[in-house]
Amino acid sequence: MRRNQGCHPHEHLLARRRLLASTAAGAVGLGVLGTQAQAKQLQRQEKRILQVFLQGGVSQLESWDPKPGTLHGGPFQAIPTSVPGIHISELLPNIAQRMHLLSIVRSINIKINDHEQGRQFMEKGRRVGQYPYVGAVASKYLTPADSELPGYVHVSSRGLRDTAGGAAFLGARHGQLKLEGIQPPGNLAVPEGLDPVADSNRDQLRLQFNQRFVERRSKALTEAYDASFHQATKLMGRKAMFEGEAAERDLDRYGRHDFGRYCLLARTLLENGAACVKVTHHGYDSHAENFNFHLEQLGEFDKPFCMLLDDLKARGMLESTLVVIYSEFGRTPKVNVRYGRDHWGSAWSIALGGCGIQPGAVIGKTNDTGTAVADREVDAGHLFHTYLQAVGVDSTADHDIPGRSIPIGDPSTEAIGELLA
Amino acid sequence: MKSEQNAEPAVAAGLDAKQTHQVAAFKYELPLTTLRVDPTARFAAAGAEDLDVQLWDLDSGTRRTLKGHPSWVRSIDFSPDGNRLYTACWGGVINVWDTSSDQTTPVSSIHAHQGAARCVRVSPDGKRLATCGNDLLVKVWNLDDGELLHTFSGHPRHVYGVDFHPANNHLVSQDLMGGVNVWDLGTGKHKQSVDASVMTGYDNKFAADMGGARDLTFRADGTQWASAGITNVTNSFAGIQVPIIVLFDWETGKEIKQLKSADDNLKGIAWGVRYHPAGFVIGAIADRTGKGELWFYRPDEEKAFHTLKLKSAARGLDLLSDNQRLAVAHADGHLRLYRMTADSAAADEPDATG
Numbered sequence: 001m002r003r004n005q006g007c008h009p010h011e012h013l014l015a016r017r018r019l020l021a022s023t024a025a026g027a028v029g030l031g032v033l034g035t036q037a038q039a040k041q042l043q044r045q046e047k048r049i050l051q052v053f054l055q056g057g058v059s060q061l062e063s064w065d066p067k068p069g070t071l072h073g074g075p076f077q078a079i080p081t082s083v084p085g086i087h088i089s090e091l092l093p094n095i096a097q098r099m100h101l102l103s104i105v106r107s108i109n110i111k112i113n114d115h116e117q118g119r120q121f122m123e124k125g126r127r128v129g130q131y132p133y134v135g136a137v138a139s140k141y142l143t144p145a146d147s148e149l150p151g152y153v154h155v156s157s158r159g160l161r162d163t164a165g166g167a168a169f170l171g172a173r174h175g176q177l178k179l180e181g182i183q184p185p186g187n188l189a190v191p192e193g194l195d196p197v198a199d200s201n202r203d204q205l206r207l208q209f210n211q212r213f214v215e216r217r218s219k220a221l222t223e224a225y226d227a228s229f230h231q232a233t234k235l236m237g238r239k240a241m242f243e244g245e246a247a248e249r250d251l252d253r254y255g256r257h258d259f260g261r262y263c264l265l266a267r268t269l270l271e272n273g274a275a276c277v278k279v280t281h282h283g284y285d286s287h288a289e290n291f292n293f294h295l296e297q298l299g300e301f302d303k304p305f306c307m308l309l310d311d312l313k314a315r316g317m318l319e320s321t322l323v324v325i326y327s328e329f330g331r332t333p334k335v336n337v338r339y340g341r342d343h344w345g346s347a348w349s350i351a352l353g354g355c356g357i358q359p360g361a362v363i364g365k366t367n368d369t370g371t372a373v374a375d376r377e378v379d380a381g382h383l384f385h386t387y388l389q390a391v392g393v394d395s396t397a398d399h400d401i402p403g404r405s406i407p408i409g410d411p412s413t414e415a416i417g418e419l420l421a
Numbered sequence: 422m423k424s425e426q427n428a429e430p431a432v433a434a435g436l437d438a439k440q441t442h443q444v445a446a447f448k449y450e451l452p453l454t455t456l457r458v459d460p461t462a463r464f465a466a467a468g469a470e471d472l473d474v475q476l477w478d479l480d481s482g483t484r485r486t487l488k489g490h491p492s493w494v495r496s497i498d499f500s501p502d503g504n505r506l507y508t509a510c511w512g513g514v515i516n517v518w519d520t521s522s523d524q525t526t527p528v529s530s531i532h533a534h535q536g537a538a539r540c541v542r543v544s545p546d547g548k549r550l551a552t553c554g555n556d557l558l559v560k561v562w563n564l565d566d567g568e569l570l571h572t573f574s575g576h577p578r579h580v581y582g583v584d585f586h587p588a589n590n591h592l593v594s595q596d597l598m599g600g601v602n603v604w605d606l607g608t609g610k611h612k613q614s615v616d617a618s619v620m621t622g623y624d625n626k627f628a629a630d631m632g633g634a635r636d637l638t639f640r641a642d643g644t645q646w647a648s649a650g651i652t653n654v655t656n657s658f659a660g661i662q663v664p665i666i667v668l669f670d671w672e673t674g675k676e677i678k679q680l681k682s683a684d685d686n687l688k689g690i691a692w693g694v695r696y697h698p699a700g701f702v703i704g705a706i707a708d709r710t711g712k713g714e715l716w717f718y719r720p721d722e723e724k725a726f727h728t729l730k731l732k733s734a735a736r737g738l739d740l741l742s743d744n745q746r747l748a749v750a751h752a753d754g755h756l757r758l759y760r761m762t763a764d765s766a767a768a769d770e771p772d773a774t775g
Contacts, residue, residue, distance in 0.1 A: 056627070056658070068492070069472055075493035075511035075537075258628070283627035288660030288709065291511075295537075295555070295579075296629050335452070335470060337711035337734050337752045338660040338689075 047355055047391040048270055049138045049322045050312070051278040052305060054297075056285030057115070059331035059341050061370055062089050062294040064104045064349035071369045072333035075291055083360040091298040094306040095351075100360045101309060101318065102325075102353035103419060107364020107373040110329060110380050113343040115285075118328035123166060125384020126410050132174065132399075133166030134387050135276035137408060139174040140400075141393050142275035149274045150177040155262045156280035157181035169401055176278070182261045253307045260304040267311055270321060284327060288338035312354070322390045323354040326383075333370040347373045350383070356390030358421045381413030389415045435762040436699060436745060438717040439727045444746070445758040447477050447484065453750035455495055455692075456737040459503030464520055466506055467737070467750050468494025474508050476520065477756060479741075489516050489527040496540045500564075501547040509538035515552055515562075531567060533560055537579075540637070544585045549606075551592055553580035559594045561606065573604050575611055581650075582634030586671070587643045595634035595648055597621060603674070615674040620667060622654020631657040636705075636738070640696040644671050645720075647702060649691035652679075660709035664691040666702065668720060680704060680718045683728050687714070693738025693749070701726070705749055707734030715747070715759065729759070 059074075061067060066078040066089045078087035081099030088096055088104075095102070112118045112127075123133040132140075139151025152166070154176040165175030179185065190199060246254075246264050254260035259281050266277045281301050286293040305325070312318040330348025331341035347366045353359055364376035388395040388409065395409035409415075449469055456467040458479070465477045466487075474487040474494055492512035499506055499520075505528075506518040513534040516527040536555030543550055549570065550562040559580055561571040578597035585592055591612065592604040601615035621632025636649040646669050653663040664687065666680040680702065693705030704716035713731035715738075718724075737750035747759045 074470075075495075077491055077512055283624075283629050283658070285627065285658050287658055289631065289657065292631070293627075293629055293658065337452070337707070338709055340658075340660065 045320070045392065046144060046273075047142050047320045047322070048274065048317075049135065049142075049276040049324065049387065049391060050266060050270060050308070050354075051135065051276065052301075052323070052325045053278055053280045054284050054301065054325065054327045055280050055282045057118070057327045057329045057331055057343060058284045058298070059286070059290060059294055060106070060347075060349040060366075061331070061333065061341075062091055062291070063298065064088055064351055065106045065366055065370065066090075067368070067370050072335060072371070074335065076294075086360070086362055089298075091294060092302050094302045098306055098309055101313065102323070102351050103357055103359060103361040103363065104349055104351050105363045105378060105383070105416065105419070106349045106366055107376045107378055108330075108345075108348050108350065108380075108383070109373050109377050110345040112345040113329060115328055115343070118343075118345055121380040122326055122328055122383070124168075125381045125413070130168045131406075132168040132170045133176075134384055135176065135278055136165075136167045136170050136174040137388060137393065138276035138391065139167075140170050142391060144273055144275075147273035147275075149269060149272055151275040152278075153177045153179060153269050153274050153276070154278040154280070155179045155181065155265055155269075156278075156282075157258065169404070169406065170399070179265070181258055182265050254304040255300070257300060259300055260307075263304040263308040267308055270312070270317065271315070284331075286331070287336070287340040287342055290331065290335070290339055290341040292339075309353075318354045321354045322352065322356060322387060324350065324352045324387060326350040326352075347371060352387075352390075352419075354390075356392070356421050358419055361419060363416055363419055376416075378416055379413070381410040382416050385409040385413060385415035386419055389420055437763060438697075438701060438703075438761045440763045441715065441717070441727070441729050441747070441759050441761045442764050443757050444760045445479075445482075447482060447756040449475050449484070449754045449756070452736075452752045452754055453756060454493055454736055455497055456739060456748055456750035456756060457497035457499060458739040458741050458748045459499040459506075459520065460501050460742055461503040462742045462746075463503055464499070464506075465739070465748050465756055466497050466499070466508070467756050468497065468508065468510075469754070472510075474506070474516075474518070475756075476506070476518075479758070485523070485525060487516075487518055487525050487527075489530065490514060492537075495537065498541050498543045498550075500543055501545075505564075507541050507543060507550060509533070509541040509552060509554075511537040513538045513554060513556075515541055515550070529567065531562070533562075534558065539579065539581050539633075540583045542584050545587050549585075551583045551585060551594075553583040553594050555579045557596075559583055559592065559602070559604065561592065571604070571606065571609050573602070573611070575602055576600060578630070579633065581632075582637030582648065584637045584639055584646065586646075587639050587641060589643065593637065593639075593646055595620075595637055597630055597633045599632055601648075601669070601674075613674050615669060617648060617667060617669070617676070619652050619676070619679070620648060620650040620665060622651065622657065622662060624654055624657045626656065627658050629657070631662065635690060636693045638694055638696065639671075641698060645669060645677065645696070646671065647694045647696065649694040649704060651690050652681075660690075661688045662690070663687075664689045664704075664706045666691050666694045666704045666716070666718075668702070678720055680716060680725070682706065682714060682716065683725050684714075689713075689734070692736045695738055695740040695747075697740060698744055703738065703740065703747065705735035705738035707736060707752065711752065713749075713751070715749070 067073040077090045079090045081096040083099045124131040135152040143151035167175035262279045269277045329345035332344040367374045385395040398405040451469040454468040458465045476485045490510040492510040496509040504521045515531045515533045517529045533552045534554030534556045538554040553559045557576045559573040576596040583594040590606045595601045599618035599621040603613040605612040634648040639646045649666045651662040652665040668677040689708045695703045702718045706714040713735040715729040716725045717727040733751040733753035739748045
């Protein structure tokens with residue numbers, strides 16, 4: 001449902017804050033209680049999100065929206081897929097065979113050509129403001145109560161870094177746990193020389209300090225610390241998950257390069273209760289040699305991603321896992337003098353599938369030369385609503401934040417209804 | 422100019438590379454990707470950022486468009502008599518064209534490689550064709566009947582360039598990582614590996630390799646070959662690497678010399694290299710800014726003896742049979758002819774700019 005079409009989302013938010021300040025919490029309490037109930041129900045359903053972020057801006061013309069033989073089409077050909085009538089770039093032959101599991105949105109216009117701004121918009125569904133990333137929202141509402149893992153884990157090792165963590169007002173425990181590739185998080189082992197009794201005594205002392213602290217200050221602060229501590233303790237108990245070499249059979253299938261191993265780790269994390277796992281594949285910012293680099297990068301991406309997709313399906317997890325392949329923007333149709341394509345947020349594509357998504361669909365289209373959206377224009381706000389609604393989160397509701405009422409998705413946009421299953 | 426004084430008679434008259442200047446320009450509406458001039462200097466053929474081949478008659482300036490590739494054309498060669506044109510495209514297809522007729526469709530077509538066919542070269546006797554590509558293979562074909570004579574495997578990464586030795590029945594090929602293989606066409610076996618790893622680089626930030634022979638050619642006497650490409654990769658996604666031409670000794674397989682721009686700040690790619698019979702080497706460069714350079718280098722000297730600044734990036738180079746003119750494919754869509762003589766010596770070239 002579209003809300004608040006006549007005003008800026010921030011104005012809407014401020015109005016809600018003023019309302020909270022001047023009235024009893026009961027007026028908005030229904031929304032909060034509704035969200036809490038929804039969260040509990042969702043947590044039982046164990047839905048999750050896999051984000052594969054192609055950092056730098058993958059070219060839509062070399063991936064999801066090929067236009068061979070046209071003015072800006074580039075040298076690569078389009079190939080048929082497992083869905084009659086849908087063609088994608090020849091650089092994605094393995095995905096082409098699994099297109100019936102995915103859908104494509106070809107009509108994204110975010111009106112942003114800056115890496116950081118584009119990425120923030122794609123993560124938050126809002127152009128400006130301190131809002132949580134979709135992964136943090138998933139962590140809050142989808143993480144099972146008994147999960148042994150943080151809700152939002154990001155596997156990456158190079159390129160642009162996200163220092164914010166993405167939790168915003170949801171609290172640090174819903175921010176990204178950033179893994180440096182397949183390296184385990186630091187300090188998972190109990191310090192040498194600290195026996196279990198001493199460790200337990202130390203924890204008791206910490207809890208006593210907490211109790212004294214909370215008597216004079218906000219409970220929310222100690223809850224956040226406690227949650228982090230609890231999460232770290234659980235993670236220490238799962239240290240083995242990050243250790244040891246992957247099985248040879250898996251490495252044969254996924255590949256022995258970094259991205260293959262990241263995908264294998266993503267599979268493990270999803271299997272063990274992470275609500276959102278983001279895997280970043282770097283190297284798509286091809287201002288020069290766009291075609292050779294896309295050949296290299298998508299050649300590395302295509303197969304391991306498909307192995308992960310296959311494994312999710314084989315384990316019966318795909319119908320409860322939303323899979324999203326995205327970037328911060330696309331690339332210019334016009335090829336520059338270095339055989340490069342530059343930043344382009346005006347007409348580009350993503351692919352998604354799995355939980356809650358109608359498979360084998362193409363939403364929207366660009367014009368014949370790929371320079372503009374020709375039908376069903378959407379932006380990152382629409383995508384944000386779509387992702388969350390696909391996993392059962394009512395993105396039109398408000399966040400469950402004590403004392404505040406903040407819409408989960410941008411009220412000025414809505415989900416891409418025809419994409420939802 | 423010591424080397425020019427020893428040059429063959431065909432190149433002696435008026436040759437002065439330092440006075441190289443543009444004498445003709447042939448315009449196409451899209452950026453060109455590569456070119457070749459036929460050995461009789463009647464035709465120049467170029468690929469562009471589309472599916473066609475443009476064939477210019479250099480005397481009249483008229484252009485024919487040859488249609489039949491599924492992808493951009495990235496390498497071209499002619500038969501010794503100029504009547505056959507061979508083109509290789511990103512789609513892995515090699516097309517054969519008859520330049521002696523008005524036919525604008527291929528005479529024959531071979532799907533030679535899975536993925537891009539990056540280079541095509543005709544043997545000196547005109548009887549065989551060498552191709553290489555992204556399937557990591559080098560192939561040799563009989564031009565009489567299209568039979569596949571050899572399939573050479575062993576390159577671990579995409580094979581970018583290939584050329585026949587002019588006299589002794591061998592072939593040289595170079596891949597993305599600077600691995601060079603010498604193949605014996607008599608035995609059909611690998612003969613030698615040569616290290617050209619200076620011509621590749623790993624971009625740490627973006628985690629990708631860049632390199633390869635963007636052009637590869639033998640000196641007419643077979644004592645050397647030259648490879649054009651890049652070195653010193655720092656940010657290849659922005660085109661920040663150093664263009665380089667490396668000369669190799671045929672007997673030893675060792676690197677003889679690295680040729681680079683006189684301008685230390687120039688970043689880009691060397692897309693063309695030719696040996697001039699007068700003894701110097703010519704390089705064609707695409708500057709990342711969109712401009713270009715032609716280098717004129719004597720192999721025994723440290724610096725280029727002349728650099729001609731080009732208004733548009735060079736993406737292909739050939740030497741015409743008069744040994745006085747150069748043809749350059751430019752990123753601005755022009756095929757330009759440059760003459761290596763004093764300006765007054767050229768007044769009768771066509772200009773098809775309009």
